[in-house]
Every structure is written in C-alpha cells, then in structure tokens.
Amino acid sequence: MDTASVRAHKIGSLLFCPTCGTLLSLPKDEEDTVTCEQCGHVEPASSYEDIEITTRSHPDAFPSALRQKRKTQTKRHEGGDQGTLVSEKCPACGHLSAYSKEMQLRSADEGSTIFYTCASCKHGWRVNN
Ligand SMILES: [Zn+2]
Ligand SMILES: [Zn+2]
Numbered sequence: 729m730d731t732a733s734v735r736a737h738k739i740g741s742l743l744f745c746p747t748c749g750t751l752l753s754l755p756k757d758e759e760d761t762v763t764c765e766q767c768g769h770v771e772p773a774s775s776y777e778d779i780e781i782t783t784r785s786h787p788d789a790f791p792s793a794l795r796q797k798r799k800t801q802t803k804r805h806e807g808g809d810q811g812t813l814v815s816e817k818c819p820a821c822g823h824l825s826a827y828s829k830e831m832q833l834r835s836a837d838e839g840s841t842i843f844y845t846c847a848s849c850k851h852g853w854r855v856n857n
Pocket of ligand 2: 818819820821822823846847848849850851
C-alpha cells in the first residue's frame with residue numbers, strides 16, 4: 729500500500745489520475761479525498777490546495793465557484809425536461825403548439841404513450857399510440 733506517494737498529474741488547474749489519466753473531479757466540500765471514477769485511485773484533496781496556492785487564486789473564490797457551477801448544472805437539467813415542441817392543438821385553449829414527450833409506460837407490445845403539454849396554458853393531455 730503506497731498509493732499516498734503517487735500524486736495526480738497537474739495541468740493548469742486540472743488534476744489527472746496518475747494511474748489511468750482520467751480527469752479527476754473536484755473534491756466535495758466535506759471530503760478530503762477524491763476517488764478516480766475510472767480506476768478507483770484515491771487522490772488527497774491536499775493536491776488541490778497546492779494548486780490554489782500556485783495559481784494565486786483567493787482561497788474563498790474556489791469553493792464558491794464550485795457551488796455556482798453545481799447550481800447551473802441542476803437548473804439546466806430541469807429546464808431541458810419539458811419535451812419537444814410540436815404542432816398539436818390544445819384541447820383546452822386551442823393553442824397550436826405543445827411540448828410532446830413519449831413514454832413507455834405500458835408493456836412494449838402495447839406501444840407507448842405520448843404526453844402533451846400546451847405551450848400556452850400548460851394544459852396537459854396524453855395520446856396512446
Ligand atoms: Zn484513474
Ligand atoms: Zn392550451
């Protein structure tokens with residue numbers, strides 16, 4: 729067991745796994761190690777602290793930037809979930825475009841169900857194929 733002496737490769741402010749070369753993710757706030765998703769190599773979070781010092785960034789700037797990045801990713805995921813905009817008449821308000829989403833709710837031989845959400849009034853309905 730001598731993994732502690734193997735340190736990640738640094739390129740700019742990025743760290744790469746010394747074993748398989750995978751880009752390592754940033755350590756979580758409360759954790760002091762980072763585990764490589766590919767090979768399971770454990771990198772001490774102190775490797776990242778070295779980078780902070782050498783890249784002259786303010787210590788407080790690092791965690792807040794990380795938090796902002798996470799927030800943005802979560803938002804983007806939720807926003808992209810409403811489906812594809814198609815020409816479909818809303819039975820509630822008569823609007824001619826709606827978001828459609830196909831879902832396989834029943835068994836495969838029964839086909840799928842398409843969910844529509846009106847782009848105007850947000851009324852939702854579904855059509856069985
Ligand atoms: Zn690795
Ligand atoms: Zn509508």
